[in-house]
Amino acid sequence: MLACASVGNFVWVDEYMDHNPQTTQGYVIGPGDLLSIKVFEQESMSGKQRVRDDGKITMQFLNEVDASGYEPQKLAEILQVKLKSFINKPLVTISVEEVKPLSITVLGEVVRPGLLQVEPGAGVLQAIAQAGGPTVYARHDRVFVVRQKPTLTRIRFDYQALLRATGKAASFRLKSGDAIILE
Numbered sequence: 001m002l003a004c005a006s007v008g009n010f011v012w013v014d015e016y017m018d019h020n021p022q023t024t025q026g027y028v029i030g031p032g033d034l035l036s037i038k039v040f041e042q043e044s045m046s047g048k049q050r051v052r053d054d055g056k057i058t059m060q061f062l063n064e065v066d067a068s069g070y071e072p073q074k075l076a077e078i079l080q081v082k083l084k085s086f087i088n089k090p091l092v093t094i095s096v097e098e099v100k101p102l103s104i105t106v107l108g109e110v111v112r113p114g115l116l117q118v119e120p121g122a123g124v125l126q127a128i129a130q131a132g133g134p135t136v137y138a139r140h141d142r143v144f145v146v147r148q149k150p151t152l153t154r155i156r157f158d159y160q161a162l163l164r165a166t167g168k169a170a171s172f173r174l175k176s177g178d179a180i181i182l183e
Contacts, residue, residue, distance in 0.1 A: 010144060010154040014167045026071040030120070031055055032100025035067065035075075039083065040091035048097060061086045072096055104174055106131040108182040109138035122174050125162040134159065134182050142183035147175065 029035065031053045039045040049057040055068030062082050067075055072094040083090035101117035104127055111132025118127050124145060128134065140159035147153045159182075161169045174180075 010156040012156050013145075013161075013169050013172055016153070016155050016168065016172075026073070027096060027099075027120075029067050029070055029072065029075060029096065030100060031068055033067075033096055034098035035072070036095045036097045037079070038093045039079075039087070040093075042087060042090070045083075102174060102176040102178075104176070105179040106182075107179060109135045110182055111135060118174060123162075123172055124157055124169070124174065124180060127174060127180055128159075128162075128182070131180075138182045144181045144183070145172075145174070146179040146181060148177050149175075 029051060031051050033051045035049045035051065035057065037046060037049055037057075037059070045060050049059070049067075051057055051067045055066055056064045057067045058064055059079070062079070065079065065082070070078065076092040076094045079092045079094075080090050083092070099120055102120055102122065103115060104118055105115050106127055107113050110128060111134075113131060116127060116130055118130060124143065128143075134140070138159070143157040143159050143162070145155045145157065147155060155172075157169050157172075161167055
């Protein structure tokens with residue numbers, strides 16, 4: 001059992017301001033994703049590419065290209081512009097073949113604490129459920145997400161608010177490296 005005399009510094013999820021919010025509506029490519037890149041009538045330039053940890057892919061003629069942080073359509077447009085020096089009217093399509101899951105940690109009063117792989121876009125409730133749910137000793141008003149970046153922040157949740165999907169708790173999305181702690 002994880003015991004704590006005081007909960008320490010935290011910010012309630014409804015007051016939390018994400019310093020790096022997702023501003024796009026579509027899927028954003030990230031490290032570990034497997035991309036299928038097709039260059040029309042250029043079979044030797046087409047194929048599958050895994051986005052490296054540094055966010056780049058390697059393509060013939062172009063060498064290293066930043067891929068992480070772009071939606072697939074936007075990356076296709078960037079590649080088309082770069083390929084104009086080598087190909088007359090290049091047409092590029094990109095699809096995401098495989099999405100790398102997020103690595104998060106769930107600790108404290110859950111049935112199966114430890115490192116979990118969750119799908120991008122998962123919320124706190126999904127991760128707690130994947131960890132087997134809270135134990136009978138869990139304090140429902142002491143659910144925390146510890147986020148490392150941009151600065152170390154403890155974000156507090158109420159488990160009942162998560163279940164009811166009320167406030168910002170319902171739309172809060174986990175990021176790789178987050179740790180969830182149920183006290």
